[in-house]
Amino acid sequence: MTLKHGRAVVASPGPSIMPDRVLAAMARAMPNIYGDELLETSNSVFADLSMVAGTESNLYMTISNGHGAWSMAVSNTMSPGDKVLALESGIFAVAWGESAVPLGVELEVLHAPAGHATDPTALEARLKADTAHELKAILVAHIDTASSVQNNIVAIRRAIDAAGHPALLMVDCIASLGCVPYEMDEWGVDLTIGASQKGMMTPPGIAFVWAGDRAMAAHETALLRTSHWDWATRVMDGPHYVRFNGTPPVSHIAALREALDILLEEGLANVYHRHEVLAGAVRAAVAAWSSPGGLEFYVADEAARSEAVTTILTNDVDADRLTDICLQQAGLTLGKGIGDFAGRAFRIGHMGHLNPPMILGIIGTVESALTAMHVPIGGSGVAAASAHIASALKAG
Ligand SMILES: Cc1ncc(COP(=O)(O)O)c(C=O)c1O
Numbered sequence: 001m002t003l004k005h006g007r008a009v010v011a012s013p014g015p016s017i018m019p020d021r022v023l024a025a026m027a028r029a030m031p032n033i034y035g036d037e038l039l040e041t042s043n044s045v046f047a048d049l050s051m052v053a054g055t056e057s058n059l060y061m062t063i064s065n066g067h068g069a070w071s072m073a074v075s076n077t078m079s080p081g082d083k084v085l086a087l088e089s090g091i092f093a094v095a096w097g098e099s100a101v102p103l104g105v106e107l108e109v110l111h112a113p114a115g116h117a118t119d120p121t122a123l124e125a126r127l128k129a130d131t132a133h134e135l136k137a138i139l140v141a142h143i144d145t146a147s148s149v150q151n152n153i154v155a156i157r158r159a160i161d162a163a164g165h166p167a168l169l170m171v172d173c174i175a176s177l178g179c180v181p182y183e184m185d186e187w188g189v190d191l192t193i194g195a196s197q198k199g200m201m202t203p204p205g206i207a208f209v210w211a212g213d214r215a216m217a218a219h220e221t222a223l224l225r226t227s228h229w230d231w232a233t234r235v236m237d238g239p240h241y242v243r244f245n246g247t248p249p250v251s252h253i254a255a256l257r258e259a260l261d262i263l264l265e266e267g268l269a270n271v272y273h274r275h276e277v278l279a280g281a282v283r284a285a286v287a288a289w290s291s292p293g294g295l296e297f298y299v300a301d302e303a304a305r306s307e308a309v310t311t312i313l314t315n316d317v318d319a320d321r322l323t324d325i326c327l328q329q330a331g332l333t334l335g336k337g338i339g340d341f342a343g344r345a346f347r348i349g350h351m352g353h354l355n356p357p358m359i360l361g362i363i364g365t366v367e368s369a370l371t372a373m374h375v376p377i378g379g380s381g382v383a384a385a386s387a388h389i390a391s392a393l394k395a396g
Pocket residue numbers: 014065066067068092141143144145146172173174175195204
């Protein structure tokens with residue numbers, strides 16, 4: 001017997017729930033790929049995406065997932081034997097660095113203490129010790145989707161400047177773009193990676209690389225450039241076909257245009273406020289559920305808890321049984337623990353196309369599954385989340 005019926009709810013941290021308008025935009029017939037209409041749409045998508053990322057730097061799109069964008073970033077800026085420093089606070093910065101190793105790039109990892117963001121003081125000390133400036137780039141995930149840690153990019157930039165180190169600052173904002181403010185130029189980021197499938201509410205398959213002046217300068221001497229990823233092959237003011245180094249991803253361009261319209265109609269300030277409130281509701285629920293030996297936040301440092309995803313350690317509770325009950329009996333997809341978190345954590349994604357009834361439904365369903373499993377919980381997460389949302393509602 002199952003209660004799974006009607007529209008399935010996805011609370012895994014990406015691909016997130018796609019608005020019907022975005023899906024409908026993808027279902028249109030193919031346009032003339034050499035025509036002005038597609039070019040105009042594409043131009044507006046490039047401009048509005050860059051506005052969301054807070055940058056006037058060059059934007060290159062990959063017809064790929066985030067891994068493809070990682071590859072584009074490294075191959076356009078590095079040479080064999082170059083060394084990168086990955087700031088570990090989960091799994092994604094290290095995975096990015098590891099993806100560069102087969103290309104001949106050396107990887108060093110700076111670990112953050114478990115449950116914490118990267119420590120800027122530790123970074124500054126490591127960079128000061130690198131007097132020969134062997135480290136060519138620093139890789140960091142703004143929000144790490146596995147751990148749910150949110151790194152402070154401004155503090156990281158400050159640490160690099162305090163050390164007087166010339167390494168490029170490369171930030172993966174795949175899990176943060178469209179969920180929390182991101183200001184590439186103001187924050188002094190040299191290269192930013194984004195992707196479609198989370199806060200940008202567009203199916204996976206297209207990803208973004210913004211290259212600032214220092215990344216463009218590194219490109220001039222980079223020896224890892226490949227014919228397909230090379231920025232030099234992607235002429236922005238040339239024929240539209242060249243912008244993508246091949247046939248443009250027309251359905252994804254249409255979907256992104258619709259997703260950006262949805263974001264801009266709501267207003268970015270409101271989008272970020274909504275994420276903050278819904279994340280606060282999830283955190284209120286997790287705080288209420290927490291109990292000794294039972295559930296607890298992975299991110300101990302409250303300031304480093306992200307607005308896009310929350311990772312919940314389950315200790316003695318079988319996390320996979322919880323996620324299976326939610327999925328198979330209630331139609332709710334949660335994020336499972338990944339990497340070191342496999343089997344001992346679950347994740348609630350609170351990114352993108354979500355509102356209070358959806359988030360309260362997600363929290364209520366998790367609480368029902370916990371109750372069915374006889375997991376001792378500290379208190380009602382539903383009540384705590386509802387009270388949190390109430391504090392954000394105006395009653396006239
Ligand atoms: C922060 C972050 N970076 C990179 C990736 C990898 O992206 P993809 O799976 O699209 O290759 C993910 C995927 O979830 C992610 O969350």
